[in-house]
Amino acid sequence: MNAPSAPAADVPAASLVRQHPLRKLARKYMYHYVLLLPGIIYFFIFKYVPMGGVLIAFKDYKLAKGILASDWVGIKWFAQLFADSGFWNSFENTILISFYKLIFGFPAPIIMAILLNEIFNSTFKRIIQTIIYFPHFLSWVVLGGVLFTFLSPSSGFLSLIGLSTSPLTTPDQFRSLLVISGIWKEAGWGTIIYLAAIAGINPELFEAARIDGASRFHLMRHITLPSIFGTIVVLLILRTGQILSAGFDQIFILYNPVVYNVGDIIDTYVYRVGLTMGRFSFATAAGLFQSVAGLALLLFSNWLSKRFTDQALW
Template sequence: MYSQTAKLTTTKSKKNRSKWQYYKYYYLLIAPGLLYFALFHYVPMAGLVIAFKDFKLSQGILGSEWAGLKWFNLLFAAPDFWVALRNTILISFYKLIFGFPAPVILALLLNEVINPLFKRVVQTVIYFPHFISWVVLGGLMFTILSPDSGIFAIFGSKSSPLMEPDQFRSLLIWSEIWKEVGWGTVIYLAAITGINPELYEASKIDGASRFKQVLYITLPSISGTIILLMILKTGHLLNAGFDQVFILYHPLVYNVADILDTYVYRVGLTLGRFSIAAAAGLFKSVVGLLMLLFTNWLARRITGQGLW
């Protein structure tokens, strides 16, 4: 019995070694990515404990006194927090409603383009904004929308839409779509190229139009990709885009533009209140996890597909 167990153990170890030898270069390729997530996403989780402590830099995390739910009570009692939460949900919801279908529609349209040169040119043009930082784009938007020297100066406007609270959110949504819609088509175009072309040939024989081919072949074939990205997008519902908002907002639009990330930066970090910043960050993470679980459950109930 002992000898059989030893043989099985030896056989398993040989198989593991052979797998390692075969896939060692693949492991080396993913090692930097795993190291990045370990150092910048998992190790910092230990610092969340300061959300339950009266944290002081001089005493460190372990030396600071335990405060329990003190910072959560202060956070939830602050009117500015609820304004930031409302703005975060609204901005993220609008981006989800208007921004998520945009790359799907654009990918379907690009897939119908016959001329390969024209298609490559269009792809290059729509991909380009993704690689421009919000610092540059924010400066361009302030210049273009300036009532003194921008487009609106031609029409005699005396105020910029960036200064108007009732127009600021719309600018956030459409500028985000313009910047990221091209890059978002990459995954969908890759999924479309994986569709069996024989399905389209058979549909042509049956007399299906291009619209019906998209409706009954293309969309069902990439539905798994759409659902997967939808679930992941919903999990980031409380991430309304710190870079974009931080560059574009100002005190005149705080009431409609201040989100949780900018609230944490302004109240928690600039004032040195690290514990309340950690409490807000932990609140965001918990809500994001619950939204991810709910969306995955809903997707599995409706379509039978999900992350797990």
């Protein structure tokens, strides 16, 4: 009868203990988690912790009492919000301005990225990229001052061509000015993602198409655009979720009482009516409505995209 064999002496005892999968994963990607930690802390402190203030929308908030001690009023502030004609005017303006920016502003970085990709002179390409990126790094305070000076009827460009009214004070032109200035500031910066997507396209596709006699236009139409279609869809879905946020900084700097009727959006309405007048609960109700509606739009656009294009965020 054979005796049982003894365990090998050279096998470490620790190796006989099976390591937990989560611990193994954490050990493997430890430095990735360390790099991710500052972002997690940022979102936790500035995005998740302030969510506790949502209770203000359902209370008659008094600064002296605090959030928890203030009286509960239910949906009182939402009823007042939906009965306010000023809110619905700002809601309409938000939808229209965001829609215009989506129609004219969203394709701008795509077109610019494709055109930049067609520039073969690297020096000239870097110069163009620097020029179109630069406005992104300037605040709307600076760019607003530039626009006020440039569009001044007395001393700006308008005075040179004989115009006596500025788009900043003309309701019929104010929204167009918002769209154009928004494209000027952010379109160049938006090309970065699309250029990265274009750089990931297999160059053999272009070479094969050129051998078959394809022109630059055909290369852009049949290779470049289809290859970055997934990126375009994802960014479009994210942009759709921001329709109820038309750009507070830009409009707050550029608008004035003359164009309130066409330029006042939900963000500026909340600031002017809710915060400057001390109606904190009313302002929170408006902000909560904006957030919930934006989330609904994001979910709907993601579902719609997944159904018809098989491209989605999740």
